[in-house]
Amino acid sequence: MFKLDEFKQLVKDFSDIADFLVIYIAEAHSTDGWAFTNNIDINQHRTLEERLSAAQILVQKEPLCPVVVDEMNNVTAIKYGALPERLYVLQAGKxxxxxxxxxxGYSPLEVRSFLEKMK
Incomplete structure (x- = not known):
């Protein structure tokens, strides 16, 4: 949630030309793993219910777009190389x-520059 405000501004500024979606994946900095100091207290998810519960913390921060949750086999994170977090732009499924x-490397400002060129 380090750059959540930048992401939210991106959603506000480009919602007329883009659809935004957050996919909540495995917790990268879990309390019972490799955690930063002053991080939110979330253990590594062992069940889908735990992952859904952790995703609710993000939903409460109102990211201004839908939030979905990756499966416990981490199929989305693996397919997109998304762990710990990554931004993508897709157009016509590509x-x-x-x-x-x-x-x-998580840079909403880079996405902003990219989307400005698409306008």
Whole structure:
């Protein structure tokens, strides 16, 4: 949730030309794993119910777009190389922008530049 405000602004500014979706995947910085200090207290998900519960924390932050949850076999995270987080732009079912891996490569500003060129 480090750059959630930047993401929310992106949704506000480009919702007229793009549909946004957040896919909640495995917890990258779980309390019982490799966690940052001052991080939200979330253990690694062992069940779908735990993952859904953790995703509700994000939903409460109102990301301004739908939030869905990856399956417990992490099929989406594996297919898109999304762990710990990554931004994509798809057009007509094809990936036209693939952002760097988060947290350091997670750049809503890069997506903003990309989408501005599509207007």
């Amino acid at each position: 990936v036209v922008y693939k952002g760097g891996m988060g947290p350091w």
